[in-house]
Every structure is written in C-alpha cells, then in structure tokens.
Amino acid sequence: MSQTAKCWHFTQRPTGNVNADTFTLQDDPLPPLESGQILVRPVYVSMDPTNRVWLSDWENKYMDPVPLGAPMLGFTLGRIEASRHPEYPEGHLVTGLGPWAERYVLTPDEAWTLFPEMPADQLAEAFGILAIAGPTAIVGLLEIGQPEAGDTVLISAAAGAVGSVAGQIAKIHGCRVIGIAGGKEKCRSLIEDFGFDAAVDYKQGNLLADLRAQAPDGIDVLFENVGGDILDAGLSFMNNGGRVVICGLISSYSKPGSEPVPGPYNFAELIFKRLRMEGFVILDHLDRYPRFHEQLVGWMDAGRINFRLHTIQGIESAPEALAMLFTGSNTGKLMVQFSAP
Amino acid sequence: MSQTAKCWHFTQRPTGNVNADTFTLQDDPLPPLESGQILVRPVYVSMDPTNRVWLSDWENKYMDPVPLGAPMLGFTLGRIEASRHPEYPEGHLVTGLGPWAERYVLTPDEAWTLFPEMPADQLAEAFGILAIAGPTAIVGLLEIGQPEAGDTVLISAAAGAVGSVAGQIAKIHGCRVIGIAGGKEKCRSLIEDFGFDAAVDYKQGNLLADLRAQAPDGIDVLFENVGGDILDAGLSFMNNGGRVVICGLISSYSKPGSEPVPGPYNFAELIFKRLRMEGFVILDHLDRYPRFHEQLVGWMDAGRINFRLHTIQGIESAPEALAMLFTGSNTGKLMVQFSAP
Known part of the structure; x- marks a missing residue:
C-alpha cells in the first residue's frame, strides 16, 4: 500500500457552477491506523445537489461548509481495507460521508454504517437508493x-x-x-x-x-x-x-x-x-435508516421501484461529474466510481 | 326609517394603497324584509390588512374578491334593527362580514353570530379581540x-x-x-x-x-x-x-x-x-369561535390581555381609515364607528 493517496481539495470558491479551478487533486499522506480507526477505500461516491451548498460561504448552514483547502466530501460506499475498530471489520462495505479520496483513515462514528454484500452489478443501485434517494423520498x-x-x-x-x-x-x-x-x-x-x-x-x-x-x-x-x-x-x-x-x-x-x-x-x-x-x-434522520431500508428493500424486491444510474469512471472525473448536476446533463442518479468493489 | 342607506362601493381598483377614488359613497335602496332576513345597522366596522387583498384582481384567492361596483365589505359588529329570523332577534348585537353601509338587509348564515350585550365603553375592545385579533392570534x-x-x-x-x-x-x-x-x-x-x-x-x-x-x-x-x-x-x-x-x-x-x-x-x-x-x-375557523372566546374572556378577565383601540368616527371616514393601515399611522386596533351602539 502506498503511503499517500490522491484526494480532491476545495481550493477556490465558485461564484457559479463548480469549474476546473474549484478543486485540486493532491497527494495526501496516509497516517498509520490507530486503535478505533479504519482505512476506507471509496468504491462509489455520490454526486448530490447539496454538495454545492457546502461550497458556499453562507452562514449558519445545516452542516459546517467545507473549508477552503480541506478535502471535498461526498456520500460514499467504501470497502474497509484495514481495521482497528471491532464493529467495522476489514473487508466489509461501509457507507458514510467521506473525502473525495483514493483512501483515507477515519475514526467512524454512528453515521458510518455497514452495507450488505451483494453482486457487483447491484451495488451501485442499492447504494443509490438506500443511502440517499430512498430515505430522502420517504421522509419528504x-x-x-x-x-x-x-x-x-x-x-x-x-x-x-x-x-x-x-x-x-x-x-x-x-x-x-x-x-x-x-x-x-x-x-x-x-x-x-x-x-x-x-x-x-x-x-x-x-x-x-x-x-x-x-x-x-x-x-x-x-x-x-x-x-x-x-x-x-x-x-x-x-x-x-x-x-x-x-x-x-x-x-x-x-x-x-x-x-x-x-x-x-x-x-x-x-x-x-x-x-x-x-x-x-x-x-x-440517519438513526432511522434501518427502518427506511426495510421499506425500500421490500418495494425493490416487489419490483415497484425502478432506478436509473449514471456512473462516471475514475476519481479524476469527480469535479466534472458534480458540475453535470447543475446543467441537468445527467440521466439518472449520478455517481463516480473510484475503484472496483 | 329611510328607504335608502349610504353604502361605500368599490369603484376603482387601486394600484398601490387605497385612495380617494377607490370607493364611492352611494345611496342604496333598502328592500323590505323577507322571511328569514334581518336588518342590520353597523356599529363598528373593523379595518384589517386582509381587506386590501379583496380589492386585488389576483386569481384564486381565499375568498371571492369584491367585484368592481359592489359594496365594500368588512368585519362588523351591528345592531339588529328588525328581524324576520327567529335565531337573530331584533335588538341584539351580531357580528359577521358585511357591507360598509349605514344599514342593510341580509339573510344571515352561520358566520353571523350573536354578540353579548355589554356597556358601550367595552364593546369596541371586546369586538376587536373576540371577532378577529384573538382568534387569529390563537390559531396562528x-x-x-x-x-x-x-x-x-x-x-x-x-x-x-x-x-x-x-x-x-x-x-x-x-x-x-x-x-x-x-x-x-x-x-x-x-x-x-x-x-x-x-x-x-x-x-x-x-x-x-x-x-x-x-x-x-x-x-x-x-x-x-x-x-x-x-x-x-x-x-x-x-x-x-x-x-x-x-x-x-x-x-x-x-x-x-x-x-x-x-x-x-x-x-x-x-x-x-x-x-x-x-x-x-x-x-x-369560525366554527371554533365559542372555544376561542372562552379562552380569551378568561385571559381578559384575569387582566392578562391589554388592547389598544384606534377608533375613527363616521362612515364617511372608512376609506381614509383603511389607508392608514398601510402607512402604519394607526396606533392600535383600527375601527370605524358607523353609529352609536
């Protein structure tokens, strides 16, 4: 494993849509795992309209904005490559809000939840529905x-x-x-x-x-x-x-x-x-995800929910992918695949 | 009793605040009472911001707008001067939505409710709180x-x-x-x-x-x-x-x-x-007024609700009074006294 990982940093506040100057791809050092930490390799990173809000300098928003210079964040489905946390075992899939990076070390809190193993061709759809779109539709x-x-x-x-x-x-x-x-x-x-x-x-x-x-x-x-x-x-x-x-x-x-x-x-x-x-x-509403997932899986298994994915390949494409949301040029749930499952 | 009564008609749609051309005072004929009808003499007519909405030509509003040429309307405390309706006896006070007129004949529906008799100097305040401001404050x-x-x-x-x-x-x-x-x-x-x-x-x-x-x-x-x-x-x-x-x-x-x-x-x-x-x-929420009145009278009797009235005298002053609401020049609940109780 290399001791560094590529990561997109937020380097220039956009005045309109995100553009080529908004983010910069950097090599970040990967620290050794401490007790209670895990090493995550993102597989899919979701591109969502709300990501743009995190880049504004409006005050008092619903979460802290991404500071200039810091790693850009997104909803992520990742593979745990190494673990020193008993509840997040190596080899499992996990979802949470993480950096746009090849790999990173984090101390997971309850907002990082294990995700069920499934065939590779079903993973993106299940992540798209269960992690964001489905719970959002249910609550709203x-x-x-x-x-x-x-x-x-x-x-x-x-x-x-x-x-x-x-x-x-x-x-x-x-x-x-x-x-x-x-x-x-x-x-x-x-x-x-x-x-x-x-x-x-x-x-x-x-x-x-x-x-x-x-x-x-x-x-x-x-x-x-x-x-x-x-x-x-x-x-x-x-x-x-x-x-x-x-x-x-x-x-x-x-x-x-x-x-x-x-x-x-x-x-x-x-x-x-x-x-x-x-x-x-x-x-x-993250604490109620288990109930939402039960409902959604029921509807999906009954064939009552269809979903369209629009997947872009490679960490390098993440900024362009995010920009697509604001020109309406995506044709389904937009995700960037950072690595193979 | 004269066979006509003065009444303000809506004659020119205002583009800003109401003005001298918005309403015209006319002599309207008073028809004889038919069975089920009452003759009402307004004592106090309330001036409310919502009155201005009724003069707009916006579509689909919460009540039909006042048509051009028709009598202007307001929340009214009136005296029943004659009655051919058993539930609205002559001599009683009544509240409802009625024309800006000296007198008028109407067939009361359930939105016209009898109002308790009380000393003249308490009547305007009780009407102001119980008819509009109090219920509005409670619901809101x-x-x-x-x-x-x-x-x-x-x-x-x-x-x-x-x-x-x-x-x-x-x-x-x-x-x-x-x-x-x-x-x-x-x-x-x-x-x-x-x-x-x-x-x-x-x-x-x-x-x-x-x-x-x-x-x-x-x-x-x-x-x-x-x-x-x-x-x-x-x-x-x-x-x-x-x-x-x-x-x-x-x-x-x-x-x-x-x-x-x-x-x-x-x-x-x-x-x-x-x-x-x-x-x-x-x-x-008119059907719940009895419950609101009980609450409000309780607070008023306990001295927990103060109220400031701003009373303007005479039917002739009604248009100028309404305009005052939109310049903020009233110093309390604005009413026009059309006649003695």
Missing part, C-alpha cells in the same frame, strides 16, 4: 407531504434520483403523480420507466399551461427539488391545505454569491391557500 | 407556532391588533417575546402596555443588528404579519426546527398589481434550518 414525501390515496402529487426534477423514487412511492400510495423534467427523453422516462401518470417538459416553454392541463383538479402535495420559476409554477395550482415539501432548491445553489436569489413570487399563496411548507435535511 | 401562535415555555418568539407588526395579542398569549405560555414595530412610541407600548420582553424599531435602520442583540439564542417561532425585508430579517435568526407562522404579508398587499413581489430572499433557510412555514385564514 410520506412524512412531510402526507399524501392520501387520490391526491395529486407534483414532483420537480422528477427524473432525478430523489424525484424518481418519490414519484414511485407516491404511486404505491395511490396518488396521481405528475413530474416536471427537462427534455423529451427525461419525460419519456418518467412515464415508461418510473410509471408517472403525466410528465411536463419545462423546456417546452409552456410550463403553466401544461401544468394546468395535467392537474385539472389542482395539486395536493408539491415535492420541490428545484425552486425559482418551477416552484412558482407549482404554487400556482396548489389546492387549499396543500403541503409543499422543500427537498431541494437546486436552481439557487450555484447562483453567484453576490446575487441575492428571491424566494417564490407566489409566496402569498401560503396564506391564500393555507399551505404548509417544510424543509428537511436527510442527515437528521 | 398556538396551533401553528406551537411555542413551548422558554422558546423565543418574534412577532412583526407587533403593535398591531393581532401582533399585540399574539405577543401577550406567548408571554402567558412562558416564552421570551420580541416585537418588531415602527417608531419609538410603538416600541414603548410593546414593553409597557403589552409586556413584551424586547422591542426592535425597524425604522432605526439596524434591524439585523438589533435583532441579533435581542435574540442571542435565535428564534423558535416567528409570527409574521409583514413579509418582505422584515420576514427576511426574522428568517436569518431562526433556530433548527423553527416554526414560521405566515399570518399576514401586509408589505405586499398594496404593491401595484403589475409589479411582482418576490418571496423572502432567505427562502433556502427552510431547508438549512428545517423550518416549517404555514399560512392560514381565520375565516376557516
């Missing part, structure tokens, strides 16, 4: 959105990892599900791959009219991943007493820091339509 | 805001009718209560008349710094009556899991219709701070 859609059978559910960024799972869970609960996505292929996928009832292509430029046509009875639950004009369009059609799940606001994450991003112009609908709007952070 | 603060003892509660437009009652109810529930108001006199009143723990004068121009100083442990419940910069300031200091009660957004109600009003710039705090934000309309 079911616990905050509280859909009832017969409700109309609108999901933005519906072809994304979280959106596509949330839509399928809403279908399982007997809802009419409408997805907003960009482009014909994503909209086809919503209907054919994920079983949505309707898809609206915001790139067609008729968002309000198309939504009105697809939601003639209004919207009861809005599962929002985007913000901006997309959120405003959804708010226009909410029914009285509707629930608005603020899962993500990807349209605002990579705006230049000096440019204030206004909230939705239809904000007063909160009063007029008696809406409840609530945000959440999935990191708050 | 207690049911949506769900404050716990020791929480910090921030209230905007705190010297207004709803804000001052909400603050006093928060004190009854053991909270630290901070009010935002405009001007030294209003801020003095928050502390001395209403028992707030702290008052912040937004007209001093140091809103963020002053709030930071008064809420060193952050804000758990934000009771919002204003919107715009005031809401953004409050959102800056929310604690994780905080509740934001959207009771009113008076700063946006009289913006010209052609000028879109952005939502709060700190909207993403919903995610970062896991906030729940909820709007409501007190008209939805």
Whole structure:
C-alpha cells in the first residue's frame, strides 16, 4: 500500500457552477491506523445537489461548509481495507460521508454504517437508493407531504434520483403523480420507466399551461427539488391545505454569491391557500435508516421501484461529474466510481 | 326609517394603497324584509390588512374578491334593527362580514353570530379581540407556532391588533417575546402596555443588528404579519426546527398589481434550518369561535390581555381609515364607528 493517496481539495470558491479551478487533486499522506480507526477505500461516491451548498460561504448552514483547502466530501460506499475498530471489520462495505479520496483513515462514528454484500452489478443501485434517494423520498414525501390515496402529487426534477423514487412511492400510495423534467427523453422516462401518470417538459416553454392541463383538479402535495420559476409554477395550482415539501432548491445553489436569489413570487399563496411548507435535511434522520431500508428493500424486491444510474469512471472525473448536476446533463442518479468493489 | 342607506362601493381598483377614488359613497335602496332576513345597522366596522387583498384582481384567492361596483365589505359588529329570523332577534348585537353601509338587509348564515350585550365603553375592545385579533392570534401562535415555555418568539407588526395579542398569549405560555414595530412610541407600548420582553424599531435602520442583540439564542417561532425585508430579517435568526407562522404579508398587499413581489430572499433557510412555514385564514375557523372566546374572556378577565383601540368616527371616514393601515399611522386596533351602539 502506498503511503499517500490522491484526494480532491476545495481550493477556490465558485461564484457559479463548480469549474476546473474549484478543486485540486493532491497527494495526501496516509497516517498509520490507530486503535478505533479504519482505512476506507471509496468504491462509489455520490454526486448530490447539496454538495454545492457546502461550497458556499453562507452562514449558519445545516452542516459546517467545507473549508477552503480541506478535502471535498461526498456520500460514499467504501470497502474497509484495514481495521482497528471491532464493529467495522476489514473487508466489509461501509457507507458514510467521506473525502473525495483514493483512501483515507477515519475514526467512524454512528453515521458510518455497514452495507450488505451483494453482486457487483447491484451495488451501485442499492447504494443509490438506500443511502440517499430512498430515505430522502420517504421522509419528504410520506412524512412531510402526507399524501392520501387520490391526491395529486407534483414532483420537480422528477427524473432525478430523489424525484424518481418519490414519484414511485407516491404511486404505491395511490396518488396521481405528475413530474416536471427537462427534455423529451427525461419525460419519456418518467412515464415508461418510473410509471408517472403525466410528465411536463419545462423546456417546452409552456410550463403553466401544461401544468394546468395535467392537474385539472389542482395539486395536493408539491415535492420541490428545484425552486425559482418551477416552484412558482407549482404554487400556482396548489389546492387549499396543500403541503409543499422543500427537498431541494437546486436552481439557487450555484447562483453567484453576490446575487441575492428571491424566494417564490407566489409566496402569498401560503396564506391564500393555507399551505404548509417544510424543509428537511436527510442527515437528521440517519438513526432511522434501518427502518427506511426495510421499506425500500421490500418495494425493490416487489419490483415497484425502478432506478436509473449514471456512473462516471475514475476519481479524476469527480469535479466534472458534480458540475453535470447543475446543467441537468445527467440521466439518472449520478455517481463516480473510484475503484472496483 | 329611510328607504335608502349610504353604502361605500368599490369603484376603482387601486394600484398601490387605497385612495380617494377607490370607493364611492352611494345611496342604496333598502328592500323590505323577507322571511328569514334581518336588518342590520353597523356599529363598528373593523379595518384589517386582509381587506386590501379583496380589492386585488389576483386569481384564486381565499375568498371571492369584491367585484368592481359592489359594496365594500368588512368585519362588523351591528345592531339588529328588525328581524324576520327567529335565531337573530331584533335588538341584539351580531357580528359577521358585511357591507360598509349605514344599514342593510341580509339573510344571515352561520358566520353571523350573536354578540353579548355589554356597556358601550367595552364593546369596541371586546369586538376587536373576540371577532378577529384573538382568534387569529390563537390559531396562528398556538396551533401553528406551537411555542413551548422558554422558546423565543418574534412577532412583526407587533403593535398591531393581532401582533399585540399574539405577543401577550406567548408571554402567558412562558416564552421570551420580541416585537418588531415602527417608531419609538410603538416600541414603548410593546414593553409597557403589552409586556413584551424586547422591542426592535425597524425604522432605526439596524434591524439585523438589533435583532441579533435581542435574540442571542435565535428564534423558535416567528409570527409574521409583514413579509418582505422584515420576514427576511426574522428568517436569518431562526433556530433548527423553527416554526414560521405566515399570518399576514401586509408589505405586499398594496404593491401595484403589475409589479411582482418576490418571496423572502432567505427562502433556502427552510431547508438549512428545517423550518416549517404555514399560512392560514381565520375565516376557516369560525366554527371554533365559542372555544376561542372562552379562552380569551378568561385571559381578559384575569387582566392578562391589554388592547389598544384606534377608533375613527363616521362612515364617511372608512376609506381614509383603511389607508392608514398601510402607512402604519394607526396606533392600535383600527375601527370605524358607523353609529352609536
């Protein structure tokens, strides 16, 4: 084993999307394992919109931002290559929030959980659903959105990892599900791959009219991943007493820091339509992952949840991969494969 | 009894605040009473920010807007001058939503409720608290805001009718209560008349710094009556899991219709701070008024709720009175006295 490992460090704060200067690949020394520590080799690192938030200099965010100069972080499925911790044995798979690195030494806390062994071709999908998208969809859609059978559910960024799972869970609960996505292929996928009832292509430029046509009875639950004009369009059609799940606001994450991003112009609908709007952070719910996993595995085994992966190869590609999220050029749950399982 | 009655009609849609052209005082014919009808003579008509919403041409609002040409409406305490309805006897006081008129004939529905007789000098205060401000404060603060003892509660437009009652109810529930108001006199009143723990004068121009100083442990419940910069300031200091009660957004109600009003710039705090934000309309809760009145009368009898009235005399003054709400020139719950009790 080499005594150093490549690691992406955060070296320049982006003013818009991440770019070639945002991160720098460095050789970091690998210290010897101390008691209670493990050596992790990342296999898959998930690329998520929330990663961009960690690069901002906004105050008081839900987790400490990544400091300039420090290793960039991501949700990781890794192999334990060496262990001096009894609960994390060598050779096992483990998930947690770790550096974009070839290898690293860490003292695992309870947020690092063992992951079941499975055939290599199922691993990325299981990680994608179980580690992030599935729990996020469950907490957001079911616990905050509280859909009832017969409700109309609108999901933005519906072809994304979280959106596509949330839509399928809403279908399982007997809802009419409408997805907003960009482009014909994503909209086809919503209907054919994920079983949505309707898809609206915001790139067609008729968002309000198309939504009105697809939601003639209004919207009861809005599962929002985007913000901006997309959120405003959804708010226009909410029914009285509707629930608005603020899962993500990807349209605002990579705006230049000096440019204030206004909230939705239809904000007063909160009063007029008696809406409840609530945000959440999935990191708050890690202690309930075992229950979420039981639910998700049940649905997956019954063939009720499909998932699309978009895997990019190699640690060198991580910055470009992250940038893809903000141009909408990924076609499924985006992951970078750092090494073979 | 004359066969006509003066009545303010809505004759020109305002683009900003209401003005001299918004309403026209007309002589309307008074039809004879039919079976099931009553003749009402308004005594007090309440002036409320929500009245301005009814004059907009926005679609899909929580009640039908007042059509151009139709009588303007307001929450009213009136005397039943004649009755052909067994449950609304002649001579009794009654409250409901009625025209800005000297007299009118109506077929009362369950939203018209009898009001207890009391000495003339107590009537306006009881009407102000029981008909609107008290129930609004209870539903917003207690049911949506769900404050716990020791929480910090921030209230905007705190010297207004709803804000001052909400603050006093928060004190009854053991909270630290901070009010935002405009001007030294209003801020003095928050502390001395209403028992707030702290008052912040937004007209001093140091809103963020002053709030930071008064809420060193952050804000758990934000009771919002204003919107715009005031809401953004409050959102800056929310604690994780905080509740934001959207009771009113008076700063946006009289913006010209052609000028879109952005939502709060700190909207993403919903995610970062896991906030729940909820709007409501007190008209939805009329069926629970008896229970609210019991609570409120208990607090009033125990001397735990103070109230400031600002009464304007005469039906002719109603339009000018309504305009005062949007310049902040009233110094208490604003009512127009149309006639002697």
